[in-house]
Amino acid sequence: MTKNQTSDSVRPIASRRRFLRDGGALMGGALAGSLAGGEAVAAEPGAENLPPNVPEWMKSPGDPMGSQLYGTPSPFEKNVVKNIPKNLKQYISASGRTPLQDLDGIITPNGLFYERHHGGVPTIDPAQHRLMLHGLVDRPLIFTMDDIRRFPSQSRIHFLECSGNPVYTKPYGKTASDLVGLLSCAEWTGVSLKLVLQEAGLQAGAKWVIAEGADAAALTRSVPIEKCLDDAMLVYSQNGERLRPQQGYPLRLLLPGFEGNMNVKWLRRLRVAAEPTYSREETSKYTDLMPDGTAREFTFYMEAKSIITRPSGGQRLDMPGFREITGIAWSGHGKIKRVDISVDDGKSWQEAELQEPVLTRALTRFRLPWHWDGKPAVIQSRATDETGYVQPTLAELLGVRGNNHFYHNNAIWPWLIAADGEVTNAAA
Amino acid sequence: MRPRDAGIAALALLALASASQAQAPSHYGIGRPATPAEIAGWNIDIDRDGNNLPSGSGSVAQGHEIFDAQCSACHGAKGEGGLGDQLVGGQGTLATAKPVRTVGSYWPYATTLFDYIRRAMPQNAPQSLSNEEVYAVSAYVLNLNGLLPADATLDAAKLKTIKMPNRGMFVGDPRPDVKNPACMSGC
Numbered sequence: 001m002t003k004n005q006t007s008d009s010v011r012p013i014a015s016r017r018r019f020l021r022d023g024g025a026l027m028g029g030a031l032a033g034s035l036a037g038g039e040a041v042a043a044e045p046g047a048e049n050l051p052p053n054v055p056e057w058m059k060s061p062g063d064p065m066g067s068q069l070y071g072t073p074s075p076f077e078k079n080v081v082k083n084i085p086k087n088l089k090q091y092i093s094a095s096g097r098t099p100l101q102d103l104d105g106i107i108t109p110n111g112l113f114y115e116r117h118h119g120g121v122p123t124i125d126p127a128q129h130r131l132m133l134h135g136l137v138d139r140p141l142i143f144t145m146d147d148i149r150r151f152p153s154q155s156r157i158h159f160l161e162c163s164g165n166p167v168y169t170k171p172y173g174k175t176a177s178d179l180v181g182l183l184s185c186a187e188w189t190g191v192s193l194k195l196v197l198q199e200a201g202l203q204a205g206a207k208w209v210i211a212e213g214a215d216a217a218a219l220t221r222s223v224p225i226e227k228c229l230d231d232a233m234l235v236y237s238q239n240g241e242r243l244r245p246q247q248g249y250p251l252r253l254l255l256p257g258f259e260g261n262m263n264v265k266w267l268r269r270l271r272v273a274a275e276p277t278y279s280r281e282e283t284s285k286y287t288d289l290m291p292d293g294t295a296r297e298f299t300f301y302m303e304a305k306s307i308i309t310r311p312s313g314g315q316r317l318d319m320p321g322f323r324e325i326t327g328i329a330w331s332g333h334g335k336i337k338r339v340d341i342s343v344d345d346g347k348s349w350q351e352a353e354l355q356e357p358v359l360t361r362a363l364t365r366f367r368l369p370w371h372w373d374g375k376p377a378v379i380q381s382r383a384t385d386e387t388g389y390v391q392p393t394l395a396e397l398l399g400v401r402g403n404n405h406f407y408h409n410n411a412i413w414p415w416l417i418a419a420d421g422e423v424t425n426a427a428a
Numbered sequence: 429m430r431p432r433d434a435g436i437a438a439l440a441l442l443a444l445a446s447a448s449q450a451q452a453p454s455h456y457g458i459g460r461p462a463t464p465a466e467i468a469g470w471n472i473d474i475d476r477d478g479n480n481l482p483s484g485s486g487s488v489a490q491g492h493e494i495f496d497a498q499c500s501a502c503h504g505a506k507g508e509g510g511l512g513d514q515l516v517g518g519q520g521t522l523a524t525a526k527p528v529r530t531v532g533s534y535w536p537y538a539t540t541l542f543d544y545i546r547r548a549m550p551q552n553a554p555q556s557l558s559n560e561e562v563y564a565v566s567a568y569v570l571n572l573n574g575l576l577p578a579d580a581t582l583d584a585a586k587l588k589t590i591k592m593p594n595r596g597m598f599v600g601d602p603r604p605d606v607k608n609p610a611c612m613s614g615c
Contacts, residue, residue: 141459218547278476280544293523390608
């Protein structure tokens with residue numbers, strides 16, 4: 001354990017000791033006060049820090065500069081962490097979710113970005129990492145990371161979402177994170193893939209680019225050349241710092257709006273080809289089974305979707321009154337055009353306010369002021385993107401795709417607010 | 429600066445000078461040539477036609493031994509699944525309420541079996557099997573699914589000829605396939 005971590009963990013303990021020491025006297029005082037005043041005043045924990053008293057953290061200097069060389073959240077936020085399913089069969093090929101209901105804005109902190117790995121997280125020395133570009137090109141090339149960073153760079157904000165987010169069948173998740181937490185959004189910095197392909201010179205017949213990761217799964221996906229020459233990027237930084245190992249350090253492919261699995265991490269090889277490679281991932285896994293036994297293949301785009309993150313499952317409204325309803329919307333096909341919200345179980349809908357900036361293939365934050373009257377209510381959001389596509393209901397999706405579809409579930413998800421304020425999944 | 433880089437940079441400067449105004453070069457002179465040997469060492473892609481399959485062969489019997497030692501702990505003694513995916517069975521279930529997606533019931537191409545086993549299996553030691561061992565394990569998994577006789581030996585030519593039962597069942601992406609009328613009131 002480092003000195004910095006020690007400092008973090010000791011402070012709350014010290015505070016708790018002070019509370020235990022002072023709490024008895026305070027409780028006694030509060031009791032006396034309530035007897036004298038004739039009204040019941042509950043003694044709040046930590047009341048010695050509340051008005052009219054001077055808080056303890058103003059009475060002595062805080063941590064010195066340099067006590068944390070890489071900043072971490074307040075110890076009081078220790079429960080805001082990745083949502084890792086318990087009791088999985090194994091954790092080498094597994095996923096961890098972003099706690100969407102605990103976040104604001106549209107940018108996911110790097111430490112809370114969702115993860116999906118098929119062979120664990122490799123530890124790669126960037127000095128020993130190489131990107132090989134070969135196949136239907138005039139000049140097969142090998143790049144170091146320094147080489148990649150010499151290309152003209154660009155930064156763009158895009159979401160990334162796993163296509164199995166969530167599956168179509170019960171049990172449905174309890175929280176927004178359980179349901180659609182395989183979703184995050186970041187500012188990505190790297191080089192346009194088009195520039196790198198042009199460096200090697202595309203040959204006639206180049207229709208696909210096969211991307212391979214340097215992980216223990218050597219994960220492989222085929223990407224149509226149109227996407228590679230459009231907005232695809234080779235990314236080395238995320239929210240201003242180098243990629244996290246869980247996100248593909250030192251280099252990943254980013255295909256804005258395409259299912260997460262195609263955004264190959266730890267990218268080591270690009271092979272330009274006339275045909276897809278028909279890898280295990282793109283044949284036996286990320287294909288969508290229909291009720292008649294056929295399966296859709298190469299289903300790349302993530303369609304428009306939204307979810308209310310506050311109030312949402314697992315939260316509790318402590319009293320009736322004003323509540324802001326807020327959440328996030330996104331579409332693999334471009335910008336979010338509008339989000340409608342229903343607070344009466346889908347009988348009527350009203351348009352939410354969209355927070356600027358509204359960006360292509362990025363999360364968009366929406367808001368609606370609301371007054372909760374204390375009666376049971378079902379609230380839900382419905383996104384429309386710039387193509388005019390409207391987010392469907394789960395029933396509409398199941399009606400076309402059936403229960404076996406597994407991937408690309410972009411259903412509207414309603415939350416039930418009970419009379420006691422408890423919020424649960426209305427479809428569960 | 430490496431010699432190739434220097435040469436290309438010089439060419440780019442000449443091009444810029446003759447154009448008399450700043451333009452993006454057609455290429456930047458970044459990176460170095462990849463040699464055929466380097467490409468051969470890294471390119472382990474096998475496509476659906478079996479292009480790039482290596483020489484060598486392996487028998488169902490050899491694959492059975494390797495499977496018992498290195499695969500069955502996760503995939504079950506007969507490929508019935510466990511910690512790892514179920515590999516065998518499920519044929520005829522895809523259009524039912526409980527579809528079972530296995531190599532035999534779902535995978536469209538047998539060549540993908542070689543590609544995937546070689547690059548990613550066994551999970552605790554990927555790329556540790558020889559090409560012969562990969563052919564052998566592929567042969568055994570195909571045999572467990574009734575797609576190869578017990579006395580068979582698998583090589584590149586043989587693997588290319590195997591037609592998987594679910595081969596014709598994959599279709600393109602028809603989305604958007606679901607319409608929400610976006611009712612606003614009285615819904």
